[in-house]
Amino acid sequence: MGLELAPYQAPSGFLLPSIHSWSAFYTYQPNPRTFLTQSQDWTSLLLAYARFRRLWLLALSDADAAAAGLGEGGKGTEWAEALHNPRLRPPRTISRKILLLVIEQLIASDRAIPDPPKQTSSVVLCWRSVPEWAGVLHEWALKTGQTNTILTLFEISNPAVESELSGMPEVLLRRAIAVLARTGKAQVIEGGEGGGVRFFP
Amino acid sequence: MGAAQSGPKITAQDRAVLDLKIQRDKVRQYQKRIEVVLDAEKRVAKESLAAGRKDRALIALRRRKYQEQLLVKTDQQLETLESLVSSVEFSLVQKDVMFGLQQGNSVLKEMHKEMSLEQVERLMEDTAEAVAYQREVDEMLMSSMTVEEEEAVQRELQQLQVEQLGMPAVPETVPVGQLPEVPTTEPEHMVPETGKVQETQPEGRVALEA
Numbered sequence: 377m378g379l380e381l382a383p384y385q386a387p388s389g390f391l392l393p394s395i396h397s398w399s400a401f402y403t404y405q406p407n408p409r410t411f412l413t414q415s416q417d418w419t420s421l422l423l424a425y426a427r428f429r430r431l432w433l434l435a436l437s438d439a440d441a442a443a444a445g446l447g448e449g450g451k452g453t454e455w456a457e458a459l460h461n462p463r464l465r466p467p468r469t470i471s472r473k474i475l476l477l478v479i480e481q482l483i484a485s486d487r488a489i490p491d492p493p494k495q496t497s498s499v500v501l502c503w504r505s506v507p508e509w510a511g512v513l514h515e516w517a518l519k520t521g522q523t524n525t526i527l528t529l530f531e532i533s534n535p536a537v538e539s540e541l542s543g544m545p546e547v548l549l550r551r552a553i554a555v556l557a558r559t560g561k562a563q564v565i566e567g568g569e570g571g572g573v574r575f576f577p
Numbered sequence: 578m579g580a581a582q583s584g585p586k587i588t589a590q591d592r593a594v595l596d597l598k599i600q601r602d603k604v605r606q607y608q609k610r611i612e613v614v615l616d617a618e619k620r621v622a623k624e625s626l627a628a629g630r631k632d633r634a635l636i637a638l639r640r641r642k643y644q645e646q647l648l649v650k651t652d653q654q655l656e657t658l659e660s661l662v663s664s665v666e667f668s669l670v671q672k673d674v675m676f677g678l679q680q681g682n683s684v685l686k687e688m689h690k691e692m693s694l695e696q697v698e699r700l701m702e703d704t705a706e707a708v709a710y711q712r713e714v715d716e717m718l719m720s721s722m723t724v725e726e727e728e729a730v731q732r733e734l735q736q737l738q739v740e741q742l743g744m745p746a747v748p749e750t751v752p753v754g755q756l757p758e759v760p761t762t763e764p765e766h767m768v769p770e771t772g773k774v775q776e777t778q779p780e781g782r783v784a785l786e787a
Binding site: 527572 | 599666
């Protein structure tokens with residue numbers, strides 16, 4: 377093995393864990409116990425990376441895109457640093473099999489929401505859990521004085537002033553609002569299109 | 578949904594605000610789309626120019642100009658929508674303020690009803706009686722005091738006043754050599770002067786302090 381197992385600072389500034397420099401990390405481990413650790417490492421790596429770069433979507437095809445090293449602006453390249461390691465000899469990319477299993481595991485543990493629903497090849501990642509997002513959302517509404525007024529979902533995920541919620545996918549936003557609605561901190565107003573929400577202090 | 582939801586009822590105004598905001602969001606999205614097209618046209622113009630096709634670059638730039646005009650128009654629309662949204666929201670706030678004022682007013686009226694003039698007068702009479710009684714007690718206490726005791730009380734009051742003014746703090750810190758002039762002259766003048774003033778004042782007040 378030519379490379380030492382050490383954390384590696386990716387060009388984006390993200391510190392990849394040492395296991396990322398280990399060839400076997402990229403191929404499916406048939407031993408169930410080994411695979412358990414492997415998939416756990418992958419889930420935590422993916423969530424941490426998504427959080428670091430504020431990535432919301434993860435698709436099965438991102439693995440291929442990362443391997444193909446699509447050029448600037450190509451879709452899927454934002455995941456390349458995490459899913460692909462060009463410094464290994466030969467370069468390695470996460471196998472589709474692992475990525476599929478990892479995505480399924482993320483969905484099972486409520487850290488990912490299938491979008492569109494009922495499939496497992498494209499998900500919205502919850503690098504904050506849905507209840508955590510609900511807290512952030514409520515905090516934001518309080519801080520910006522937007523309680524008791526009607527807000528559209530678009531307005532929340534595309535605020536005039538950049539916020540933690542900027543760019544948040546609607547699926548995730550709706551889930552977070554549902555959590556708040558259950559405790560009486562928000563009220564959903566179904567409109568003809570889009571719909572809105574009202575927060576309460 | 579719906580059944581488990583609490584909170585105020587969704588009124589027609591709420592729906593109106595929501596509809597307005599959705600319209601506004603649509604305009605915003607439309608603007609985003611135009612901005613993407615603007616960038617694309619500029620890129621096309623640059624590429625065409627680089628490839629030596631001036632006519633194509635010109636067409637692209639013309640299209641870009643047209644889209645820019647659209648953007649300006651939508652900006653105006655957006656402004657109208659947003660001002661409408663904020664005036665609706667402001668009048669909702671005004672409505673709340675009105676409601677608050679109304680409530681405050683009715684509470685105030687009720688309070689006034691409870692505080693009828695007769696009751697107040699009776700209360701004031703009671704208070705006056707209590708004051709008179711207190712004065713009597715004061716006078717009795719005063720008369721039971723000898724002249725020396727009264728003087729002692731006055732002295733104590735004097736001392737307290739001097740302390741409050743921060744006078745003793747100075748002699749404590751100043752070196753002994755500089756002391757004599759200040760303390761000997763001032764207190765002697767002050768005691769009799771203020772003592773006279775105190776004597777002319779109603780005696781009841783002083784006795785209260787003791």
